[in-house]
Amino acid sequence: MNPGKILLVEDNPDDVALTLRALKSHNITNDVIVAQDGVEAIDYLFGTKAQPAPRDLPAVVLLDLKLPKINGMEVLQRIRSEERTKLLPVVILTSSDEERDVIDGYSLGANSYVRKPVDFVEFTKAAQQLGLYWLLMNRAAPPPRAS
Amino acid sequence: MALRDWPIKRKLTALLLLTSGLVLLLTSAAFVTYQVVTFRQTMRDNLSTRARLLAANSTASLAFANDADATEVLSALKSDPHMVAAALYDQNGHVFATYRADPAADIPATPQPDGYRFERGRLIGFAPVAQQENARLGTLYLASDTEAVSDALRLSGIIALAVLAIALLAAYALAAALQGRISAPVLVLAQTAAAVSEHQDYSVRAPKLGDDELGKLTDAFNQMLGRIEEQKQELQQYATELEQRVAERTRELEQSNEALRRNAAELAASNDELDAFAYSVSHDLRAPLRSIDGFSQVLLEDFAAQLGDAGRDSLQRVRAASQRMATLIDDLLKLARVARAEFRIERVDLSTLAREIVSDIQRATPDRHVDFAITPGLEAQGDSRLLRVVLDNLLRNGWKYTGRQLAPRVEFTAEDKNGGRVFLIRDNGAGFDMQYVDKLFGVFQRLHSAAEFEGTGVGLATVRRIISRHGGRIWAESAVDQGATFYFTL
Amino acid sequence: MAFLITVLASAQLLVQTPRASEHHVKAVFLFNFAQFVEWPAANTQDMRAPLIIGILGDDPFGSILDEIVRGERIGARPFEVRRYRQVADIEACNLVFISRSEVARIPQILEALRNRPILTVSEGNDFAKQGGMIQFVNDKNRIRLRVNLEAAQAVNLTISSKLLRVAEIVRPARR
Numbered sequence: 001m002n003p004g005k006i007l008l009v010e011d012n013p014d015d016v017a018l019t020l021r022a023l024k025s026h027n028i029t030n031d032v033i034v035a036q037d038g039v040e041a042i043d044y045l046f047g048t049k050a051q052p053a054p055r056d057l058p059a060v061v062l063l064d065l066k067l068p069k070i071n072g073m074e075v076l077q078r079i080r081s082e083e084r085t086k087l088l089p090v091v092i093l094t095s096s097d098e099e100r101d102v103i104d105g106y107s108l109g110a111n112s113y114v115r116k117p118v119d120f121v122e123f124t125k126a127a128q129q130l131g132l133y134w135l136l137m138n139r140a141a142p143p144p145r146a147s
Numbered sequence: 148m149a150l151r152d153w154p155i156k157r158k159l160t161a162l163l164l165l166t167s168g169l170v171l172l173l174t175s176a177a178f179v180t181y182q183v184v185t186f187r188q189t190m191r192d193n194l195s196t197r198a199r200l201l202a203a204n205s206t207a208s209l210a211f212a213n214d215a216d217a218t219e220v221l222s223a224l225k226s227d228p229h230m231v232a233a234a235l236y237d238q239n240g241h242v243f244a245t246y247r248a249d250p251a252a253d254i255p256a257t258p259q260p261d262g263y264r265f266e267r268g269r270l271i272g273f274a275p276v277a278q279q280e281n282a283r284l285g286t287l288y289l290a291s292d293t294e295a296v297s298d299a300l301r302l303s304g305i306i307a308l309a310v311l312a313i314a315l316l317a318a319y320a321l322a323a324a325l326q327g328r329i330s331a332p333v334l335v336l337a338q339t340a341a342a343v344s345e346h347q348d349y350s351v352r353a354p355k356l357g358d359d360e361l362g363k364l365t366d367a368f369n370q371m372l373g374r375i376e377e378q379k380q381e382l383q384q385y386a387t388e389l390e391q392r393v394a395e396r397t398r399e400l401e402q403s404n405e406a407l408r409r410n411a412a413e414l415a416a417s418n419d420e421l422d423a424f425a426y427s428v429s430h431d432l433r434a435p436l437r438s439i440d441g442f443s444q445v446l447l448e449d450f451a452a453q454l455g456d457a458g459r460d461s462l463q464r465v466r467a468a469s470q471r472m473a474t475l476i477d478d479l480l481k482l483a484r485v486a487r488a489e490f491r492i493e494r495v496d497l498s499t500l501a502r503e504i505v506s507d508i509q510r511a512t513p514d515r516h517v518d519f520a521i522t523p524g525l526e527a528q529g530d531s532r533l534l535r536v537v538l539d540n541l542l543r544n545g546w547k548y549t550g551r552q553l554a555p556r557v558e559f560t561a562e563d564k565n566g567g568r569v570f571l572i573r574d575n576g577a578g579f580d581m582q583y584v585d586k587l588f589g590v591f592q593r594l595h596s597a598a599e600f601e602g603t604g605v606g607l608a609t610v611r612r613i614i615s616r617h618g619g620r621i622w623a624e625s626a627v628d629q630g631a632t633f634y635f636t637l
Numbered sequence: 638m639a640f641l642i643t644v645l646a647s648a649q650l651l652v653q654t655p656r657a658s659e660h661h662v663k664a665v666f667l668f669n670f671a672q673f674v675e676w677p678a679a680n681t682q683d684m685r686a687p688l689i690i691g692i693l694g695d696d697p698f699g700s701i702l703d704e705i706v707r708g709e710r711i712g713a714r715p716f717e718v719r720r721y722r723q724v725a726d727i728e729a730c731n732l733v734f735i736s737r738s739e740v741a742r743i744p745q746i747l748e749a750l751r752n753r754p755i756l757t758v759s760e761g762n763d764f765a766k767q768g769g770m771i772q773f774v775n776d777k778n779r780i781r782l783r784v785n786l787e788a789a790q791a792v793n794l795t796i797s798s799k800l801l802r803v804a805e806i807v808r809p810a811r812r
Contacts, residue, residue: 014438021445066431095433097480098425118436118473120444120466207799210669211782212662216803278672278799282709 004059004135005031009041009075010093011067018120019062022127030135033058038070042078045085057088057143060134063110065094065101073104080109087141089134155330163322164315171314175307182303186296190270191263194289197224198274202287205235206278209243209285217244224248229295231269234288235276243285258286268293332361336368349376425483432476439469478605481536485612490530497525497538497570501559504539508546515555517546522560525570527637533613534637540606541572541633547600548631549576567636575630579623587623610635662780663760663773664702667734670756670771671711673800676731677754677793687717691727691755693746694736696720724749735759735769743767754792765807770794774805783807 006023010016016034023032035041041061047053061079065072072092079085091112092105105113114130117123153161201220208217217235224230224246232252235243240257247254263272271290277283332355339353349372355365443462451459498521505519519542527534542557549555558573579587579594587594588611593604614621617637625631671688678684688711690702706716721727724746733755735746740761747768750757757769764772765785772783782804789796 012434012438014441015434018437018441018445021441095437097477116433116437118433118440119470120437120441123437123441204799207673207797207803210672211666211800211803212780213803278669278797280712282668282672284669 003030004140005033005056006131006135007033007035007041007044007058007061009035009038009061009067009072010064011036012064015064015116018123019127022120022124023131025124026128026131028128028131028135030059030131038067038072038075041075042070045079045088046082053084057085059089059140060130060138061088061090062093062130063090065092065096065105073108076105076108076110089138089140091130091134093130155333156326159326159330160319160322163326164319167318167322168311168315171311171318175311179300179303179307183296183300186299187265187270190291190293190295191272194263194270194272194291195274198272198287198289201233201289202274202276205244205276205287206284209235209237209276210278212237212243214244218246220244221246224289227291229291230289231292232288232290236286236288238283238285240286252290254290255288258288261286265293328357329361332356332365336361336365340368343372349379421483421486425480428476428480433473436469436473436476440466440473443469475605478609482605482609482612485533485536485609485616490533490616492528493531495527495529495531495534497527497534498523498559500531500535501525501538501542504535504542508543515546515550517549518554518556520556520558520560525559525561527568527570529617529637530613533616537610537613537635538572540610544606544633545572545574545576547576547602548578548595549574550600552576569634569636571632571634573630573632578625578627578629578631580627581625584623584625588621659775659780660697660699661701663734664698664705666773666780666782667702667732667758668705668709668716670732670758670800671716673797674732674756674789675795675797676756685713686729688714689717689719689730689732691719691721691730691733692736693721693724693727693733694739697736727755730755732756732758735761735764737761743769752792754794756789756794770796771804781805 008016008019010019013036016036020032023030033044035044041063043051045053045057063072063075067075070078072094076090076092079088079090089111090109091114092101092110093114093116094101095116097115102113112134114126117126150158201224204220205217208214208220221233221235221244224233225248228248230246231248232254233246234254235245236258237243242254242256245254258273261273261275263270265271269290269292271288274287274289275283276285276287335356336353339351343349343351352369352372353365355362355369443466446454447459447462447466454462501519501521505521508517538559542559545557546555549557552575554575556575559570560573561568561570563569577595577600583594588607589604593602595602611621614635614637619636621633621635623631623633667690671690690706692698692702703718706718709716719730721730721733724742727733727750731754733750735743735757737760739746740759743759743761743764744767747757756771757764758771758773759769760773761767761769762772765783765788768785768788770785770789772785774781774783782800784796784801784804784806785808786796786801786806787808
């Protein structure tokens with residue numbers, strides 16, 4: 001199993017719990033970093049005075065769009081604008097089915113867009129598929145050389 | 148300058164001059180002619196008289212063959228410079244005595260018959276010489292030149308010309324003075340007309356000078372001007388009224404524009420609100436549902452033993468209900484989207500669209516086999532995404548309601564009815580009671596219970612919304628257990 | 638023979654012509670005198686009474702005078718030619734031509750005709766002086782007239798001034 005981490009950017013604790021459960025139920029045991037809003041996500045990725053950025057980037061970022069403070073699109077924008085995280089796989093995982101969001105997401109450089117099903121069974125299936133794909137099948141870009 | 152372009156003054160003057168000139172000319176000519184004629188006559192008379200006198204004086208000379216005396220008598224003619232020649236002939240026609248003003252003047256050798264005539268520039272005459280009415284003693288011949296006539300003619304001519312000239316001058320003066328009578332009103336009229344047309348001043352009136360045709364013309368002209376003025380005023384009035392009305396109308400228009408703008412703004416605002424609404428619905432309404440469903444499932448999975456059948460059943464219902472709610476939200480969202488979606492008209496291949504939808508359905512539910520008959524080459528003008536929604540709904544409905552059929556069949560084709568193209572989707576499924584056909588397209592209206600067929604009751608409302616936006620119509624025919632046919636036009 | 642006759646005839650003509658033409662002229666003159674002389678009207682009968690030209694003595698005119706006056710009139714008066722041998726024979730006469738044959742007896746004739754309104758004409762040389770009214774004068778082949786006006790006036794004969802103009806007026810010799 002890829003030791004890569006999953007960065008889950010999600011503000012809804014229920015959804016967090018359910019997502020973690022879904023992943024666990026399919027034996028995806030990778031570390032899951034949870035950021036509960038956009039700021040936390042960015043702080044994590046790029047580091048702060050208190051907590052420096054991690055050496056390894058996550059293997060995939062599961063990004064919800066509707067976030068307090070900074071919303072998902074801005075986070076995505078930020079991720080794509082930094083040299084460090086430019087090629088980081090980002091999967092938009094959101095309830096919204098709005099075309100606008102889909103277009104904007106891809107425009108800003110998301111790698112994938114998945115709508116969260118209400119049906120939990122479906123949800124866990126989706127989680128499994130995502131995990132399998134992004135952690136196993138997908139080959140992420142090599143980390144950038146240390147500057 | 149052509150005659151017709153002459154100014155009236157000149158025309159009139161010329162006319163008067165011409166007329167008077169002609170009259171004078173004719174008169175002068177007549178006068179001169181008369182003069183000449185009478186003069187000639189006078190000349191003849193004079194000659195005749197003279198001849199008689201001479202003849203009377205010559206009788207004795209002839210009677211008594213005294214040619215000396217005869218010559219002397221004739222020589223008295225010397226006093227008249229116009230007498231050219233004279234001769235006396237005796238009874239035998241021989242020349243008896245002669246007189247010649249000019250020695251070269253010729254005298255006839257023999258006398259001709261009595262009488263006077265003008266011959267070769269001369270007046271000649273032969274008169275009998277006789278003592279009273281007695282036997283003719285001889286003949287007297289006289290010849291005078293016609294200088295007198297010429298002189299008289301010349302004199303007459305000069306006088307006539309002089310008179311003509313003076314008279315013409317007088318005529319000219321008179322004409323120049325009097326032509327004003329005619330031309331003045333005309334000129335005044337012309338000037339007035341020019342002034343009017345130049346300054347567009349219709350309050351000017353031409354003065355009426357006299358009650359003749361020109362006066363009438365002036366009257367008519369002035370009337371016309373008066374009427375034009377009236378009409379002008381009327382027009383101005385109308386124009387002012389019109390302006391007022393236009394201003395009012397403009398104001399009204401502006402007001403309605405304002406209202407429209409406000410409405411549009413409000414509409415835009417509403418749309419934005421709707422967008423925001425839909426957006427939040429997408430997120431905010433579904434998330435709790437997910438939690439409900441999710442944790443219900445968690446309960447079912449982790450606490451299956453503790454729950455018991457009833458508990459599990461309840462949780463299943465909870466899950467079912469939340470999923471249903473999600474579907475409902477999705478359908479409502481779709482309906483809302485349809486209402487405000489961009490509408491782009493293009494040529495849409497309906498058959499291909501239908502085939503894609505059908506293959507989606509079949510892929511999703513491979514275990515159910517439904518016979519989809521799609522007529523190829525069905526096309527329409529419309530928004531492809533919205534039409535996709537329509538076909539998706541109708542085909543899925545067909546698929547859904549034939550669930551209990553042994554040989555389920557859904558057909559998508561088109562007919563030409565009443566001069567228009569009508570598309571139809573026909574299934575051989577459960578059908579519905581035509582009695583409730585009105586409710587078919589209502590939101591949340593269903594003609595079947597959830598136990599029979601699941602559904603939110605929003606689909607057909609959405610379809611109708613879309614069809615309306617295309618300017619078309621949709622209706623359905625059915626009979627219970629005999630399938631249903633949905634017709635629509637675009 | 639013919640030639641001879643012709644010669645003789647022309648010779649006669651030659652001989653006779655001057656004289657014949659002179660008398661012709663005089664005859665014409667006599668005829669013309671009637672136009673230029675007014676006789677005193679005795680009575681109305683004179684209006685139509687013939688105007689008588691008399692020849693006293695030998696007639697030198699032959700038929701000439703007769704032919705000249707034939708058919709002619711003065712006014713309404715026709716002409717008549719009479720021949721007299723003696724002056725006593727003259728009864729009604731307006732104009733008398735005293736021929737040369739009577740030359741010697743002119744004074745007696747004139748005396749006999751005195752107070753009678755008869756125009757006396759002759760060829761004698763002193764006829765006018767002798768009291769004759771009109772005298773023929775040969776002047777260079779022309780016949781001139783010599784008029785004794787008083788003689789005519791004495792018997793109330795008016796001679797037209799026209800005639801007088803072409804004539805020579807003489808005074809009679811005082812006796």
